[in-house]
Amino acid sequence: MICRAENDIWIVPPDCAVWIPGGIPHSAKATWNAHLNYLFIEPGAAALPEKCCTLAISPLIKELVDRLTNEEVDYPAESHVGRLIRVTLDELAAMPQQKLSLPVSAHPKIRAMADALVSHPEDRSTFKSLGKTAGAQRALISPPDAA
Numbered sequence: 001m002i003c004r005a006e007n008d009i010w011i012v013p014p015d016c017a018v019w020i021p022g023g024i025p026h027s028a029k030a031t032w033n034a035h036l037n038y039l040f041i042e043p044g045a046a047a048l049p050e051k052c053c054t055l056a057i058s059p060l061i062k063e064l065v066d067r068l069t070n071e072e073v074d075y076p077a078e079s080h081v082g083r084l085i086r087v088t089l090d091e092l093a094a095m096p097q098q099k100l101s102l103p104v105s106a107h108p109k110i111r112a113m114a115d116a117l118v119s120h121p122e123d124r125s126t127f128k129s130l131g132k133t134a135g136a137q138r139a140l141i142s143p144p145d146a147a
Helices: 059-068 080-094 108-119 127-134
Strands: 002-005 008-011 016-019 026-029 053-056 101-103
Antiparallel strands (some): 002 008, 002 026, 008 101, 016 053
């Protein structure tokens, strides 16, 4: 799965998840073989980060989420489902953050290059070719000593 939020792009491997706090515009693109679950968590319901990040996901969390996907949204807080949700939120808050994001420039030509890579990750074009397609001049995309 590839996810975009704020000025970052995440490529999300199977044992990870992207945490996106409520109210942050984002988009996601799944591969054909991805298995996805979405959790909508009320602000303040768990001690989760205030900014977007990638979280490692334990086998326990995977099983809890799979179990909870079959439950009704409305449940008594002290019910079995309510307890499972509290354990899930506690476990999510304890998961380590992973460094799996790629910051993307706000410059329109560099963003166009990043968009091309995200849209077609199989494309093996050179950096120079991507820059030319996006209309970027060499000085914009080359390190200072490479010009």
